[in-house]
Structures are given as C-alpha cells and as structure tokens.
Amino acid sequence: MNILFVFYVPSGGVETLNRQRFIALQRIGINCHFLYLQKGSGLQNKMDTTIFVTKDESEIKRIINEGNYKAIVVCSDIPLLGKIRNLGYKGKLIYENQGLGKNKEHAKTILTQHAFPYINKYCDGILIPKTPHLMELIYTYFPSIKKFCFHNCFDTVGFSYKGLPIHPSPIIAWVGRIEENKNWRDFLRIGNKLIRWNNNIHLWMFEDETLSDPNERIKFGNMINQLGLKEKLTIKSNIPHQKMADYFSIVGDSGGFLCSTSKIEGFGYAVLEAMNCRCPVLSTDSDGVRSFITHNETGKFFESGLIKHALTEAKELMTNSSLREKIRTNAVNHIQSNFSLEQYATNFLQMLNTLDNQ
Numbered sequence: 409m410n411i412l413f414v415f416y417v418p419s420g421g422v423e424t425l426n427r428q429r430f431i432a433l434q435r436i437g438i439n440c441h442f443l444y445l446q447k448g449s450g451l452q453n454k455m456d457t458t459i460f461v462t463k464d465e466s467e468i469k470r471i472i473n474e475g476n477y478k479a480i481v482v483c484s485d486i487p488l489l490g491k492i493r494n495l496g497y498k499g500k501l502i503y504e505n506q507g508l509g510k511n512k513e514h515a516k517t518i519l520t521q522h523a524f525p526y527i528n529k530y531c532d533g534i535l536i537p538k539t540p541h542l543m544e545l546i547y548t549y550f551p552s553i554k555k556f557c558f559h560n561c562f563d564t565v566g567f568s569y570k571g572l573p574i575h576p577s578p579i580i581a582w583v584g585r586i587e588e589n590k591n592w593r594d595f596l597r598i599g600n601k602l603i604r605w606n607n608n609i610h611l612w613m614f615e616d617e618t619l620s621d622p623n624e625r626i627k628f629g630n631m632i633n634q635l636g637l638k639e640k641l642t643i644k645s646n647i648p649h650q651k652m653a654d655y656f657s658i659v660g661d662s663g664g665f666l667c668s669t670s671k672i673e674g675f676g677y678a679v680l681e682a683m684n685c686r687c688p689v690l691s692t693d694s695d696g697v698r699s700f701i702t703h704n705e706t707g708k709f710f711e712s713g714l715i716k717h718a719l720t721e722a723k724e725l726m727t728n729s730s731l732r733e734k735i736r737t738n739a740v741n742h743i744q745s746n747f748s749l750e751q752y753a754t755n756f757l758q759m760l761n762t763l764d765n766q
Contacts, residue, residue, distance in 0.1 A: 507674020561752030
C-alpha cells in the first residue's frame with residue numbers, strides 16, 4: 409500500500425522521523441512517499457523513495473490523484489487538512505502532532521482556537537507520540553475522533569556509537585534552532601559558567617541556519633560577544649544526519665555531554681540520538697524527553713532557567729565517572745529496547761487496520 413506523509417519543510421525532528429519510519433514501514437511492504445511544502449536542508453539526507461517539494465495546489469492534486477494513497481498523514485499543517493479533502497481525496501486522512509512549540513498554553517490555544525474545526529470535519533484519526541502534554545490536550549479536546557498514541561521509532565543500528573579518536577578537551581554540545589523555544593540563551597549562560605570552572609571546555613552548537621529567526625540571530629551574536637565566547641564556541645550548521653553519529657560519539661568520549669535547554673519538546677530526537685551514541689544528556693524537563701530520561705539513570709534533568717542547578721548537575725556528570733558510565737550504558741539499553749523500528753511498524757499497521765474497520 410502507499411502512504412503519503414506531509415510536512416512544511418524537510419528539517420528538524422519531523423524530517424528525522426520520516427526517514428526512520430520509511431525504514432520501518434518499507435520492511436512490512438508499506439510504500440512511503442513524502443511531500444514537503446518548501447525546500448530545506450534535510451533534503452541532503454537521501455532516501456530511496458519519492459519526495460515531492462511543492463505548495464502548489466494543482467500539483468498537490470496531481471500527486472494525490474496519481475499516488476493511490478491508502479492514507480495521508482499531515483503533520484502540523486492544520487489548514488492543509490481541509491485543502492486535501494477539497495482536492496477530492498477520499499482515503500484515510502490522519503492529523504499528526506509532534507509538538508506545537510513555545511509552551512503548553514500556546515499548544516492549547518492552537519488546538520482549541522485553530523485546529524478544532526479542521527480536525528473534527530476532515531480527519532479520520534489523530535496520531536501523537538507518548539508526550540504527556542500532547543496526550544492530555546488531544547484526549548481532552550477531541551473526544552470523538554479516533555486517537556493513536558505510540559512512540560516514534562529509531563534505527564539504533566544504523567545510527568550508533570563510533571569509536572573515534574578522543575578529543576583532547578571536554579565538549580558541551582547543543583542541537584536546535586536559534587529561536588525562543590530551543591532556549592539558546594541558557595545554553596550560552598551554562599557554557600560560559602562551565603568554561604570559567606574548567607577553561608579546557610569547548611562548546612559546539614549544531615543548528616539549521618536557514619530556519620533561524622533573524623531577530624534572534626542578531627541577539628545570538630550579541631550575546632556571544634558579550635560573554636566573550638568566540639574562541640570557545642564552534643557553530644556547525646546543516647550537518648548531514650549520518651555525520652551526527654560521529655559528533656555525538658566524540659562529545660560522549662570527550663568527557664562532555666549534550667545539553668538540551670528547550671522549554672518544551674514534543675519528542676526530542678536529538679536527545680534520543682545522543683543517548684544511542686553513548687553521549688550523556690543533561691536536559692530541561694521539556695515533557696517529550698521524559699520518554700528517554702530518568703534522572704541519574706539514563707540522563708540528567710535540571711530545572712529550566714536555573715543556571716546554578718544546571719551547573720551542579722553538569723559538574724557531577726563530568727566528574728563522577730561511575731555515574732557517568734552507568735548513565736551512558738543505561739541510555740543505550742533504554743533506547744534500543746523501547747524505540748524499535750519493528751514496534752513502530754506494528755503500531756502503524758494496527759492504526760490503519762483500526763481506521764479501516766471503524
């Protein structure tokens with residue numbers, strides 16, 4: 409059968425998810441196509457399937473008519489649900505939500521004030537990850553629509569730890585966009601304080617510069633200058649996904665860690681990826697990452713905005729070697745046990761069968 413997945417732009421966590429579920433679903437005979445409404449850096453991550461890039465409605469209509477799609481899964485783009493139905497699509501239409509950014513109140517506003525009529529009128533089902541705030545909102549405000557809630561998947565064999573030369577200095581890494589929700593400011597503050605504690609520390613920031621907010625980028629540059637971080641900070645933009653396994657492995661073996669400062673996450677693929685590469689993670693409790701992190705077992709939490717708390721946890725993660733190794737080992741075991749391609753494929757197929765029989 410053919411399935412079409414639709415999203416705004418090939419970048420970030422949804423682009424990663426699409427590549428992972430392509431692997432999972434093709435193994436059980438589901439042919440995945442992908443439609444993005446604009447170009448993005450993720451197109452460099454090749455997949456052996458059909459990928460469309462267009463927002464032209466006549467072109468989208470042609471794609472739908474020729475694709476013979478059993479189902480279309482639309483992630484986040486709420487008005488597009490109505491457009492797809494109005495273009496004549498009669499198959500199963502699924503709204504997928506992988507996160508709504510900013511904070512829980514913002515997510516609630518989007519769903520209740522903007523999404524409600526579209527989802528109720530046009531959708532056959534809603535798909536979400538096991539993220540507490542998304543589950544609460546969806547189950548509360550859409551009681552009459554079929555809901556499917558299961559973990560996203562990850563190819564833990566294809567993207568895993570690499571034994572590479574040890575970096576001579578500890579590296580503190582960050583992955584995200586230069587925008588408010590990813591909270592780059594706190595990362596720079598934490599990094600600055602850690603460098604004062606240990607001048608050998610280096611900061612690596614991985615971002616997609618094509619998606620940053622221009623005003624935020626100006627503020628970002630100003631803060632780097634104010635804190636005097638230019639000599640200690642390396643910014644890496646639009647790294648091919650597979651190369652990130654090397655970088656996470658290097659960070660983990662350097663004695664450093666991934667620092668996730670997000671205010672809220674629907675899932676948090678960067679955290680999962682780092683953990684599977686034996687790179688320990690210090691994170692805010694941004695909701696979605698609860699699926700991965702148990703404090704002092706598979707990672708570490710600090711309270712968002714409390715730099716002093718982050719420093720305490722970071723220093724312990726870097727100096728307590730037995731705790732660090734326990735976290736690294738437990739993290740890999742947890743990811744490999746709970747986010748398999750096989751389980752995702754089973755859940756996805758069950759979702760389609762349920763929609764067929766309703």
